[in-house]
Amino acid sequence: MPEKAMKESVKDAKKNVQTSTQLHLKISEIRDNTVVLKNGGLRSILKSSSMNLNLKSEAEQNAVIYSYQNFLNTLEFPIQILIRSKKLDIDDYIEKLKKLAVKQTNPLMQKQTFEYIEYISRLVEYADIMEKEFYVIIPQDPFRSEQKGLIKTFLENIFPQDTVEKIKQRHGEFDELKKGLNQRVNTTRAGLENCNLRVTELNTQELIELFYEVYNPMTSRNQKFANEEDLALENDGAGENQSTQTVEAPKS
DSSP: OHHHHHHHHEHHHHHHHHOOOOGGGEEEEEHHHEETTSSSEEEEEEEEEOGGGGGGHHHHHHHHHHHHHHHHHHOOOOOOOEEEEOOOOOHHHHHHHHHHHHHHOOHHHHHHHHHHHHHHHHHHHHTTOEEEEEEEEEEEEHHHHHHHHHHHHHHHOOOOOOHHHHHHHHHHHHHHHHHHHHHHHHHHHHHHTTTTTOOEEHHHHHHHHHHHHHOOOOOOHHSOOOSSSEEEEOOOOOOSSOOOOOOOOOOO
């Protein structure tokens, strides 16, 4: 490669790093079923089922409301409740129907199955059917982040750049913060389950898929994570006993 072209390539690479979307994200990494922020804070995400109070009797409604009130009163830390609306995804259901149609020995039943697949696909596409998902985000921040002034916090939000020193500091604090976060997760889960809700904690792969879909709503409909083998995980050599997972999303 000519020397001039090589210099231009290096300049472009540096420019791309500065304009990268990832540079402005507060997320540093996802490991051990936990979202690690650049300021050292940890986040766990619980996915909860929903409940239609209108289908319950007045006594049942009052019992649920009372349980939820008790849950909120027992919390000694903040939580964030997120309701996510997204287009209904029936790709897995369609794939199952196609496999059943191929195995169908009756020509008429096979034809009707394929017609049903086409009908339900068009219905979801044109009717723009949405589904809702409910999440509870639980935070655990290091003590140092709570002592920051307003101006310093504002500047870090504008320029959330990462450094080697910050990475080492996060790794040193992770285990201790994780213990406190686990206690908060157990408290939150128990309180929601007392309200007759099904609650599960998102694991590492589910967290990666969630943020991939949130930041790439169109691409994620065509390029999905089928299994863990689709995730390119590399060890960055952050420590002797610790590893950081670098995730490479499917190429668009």
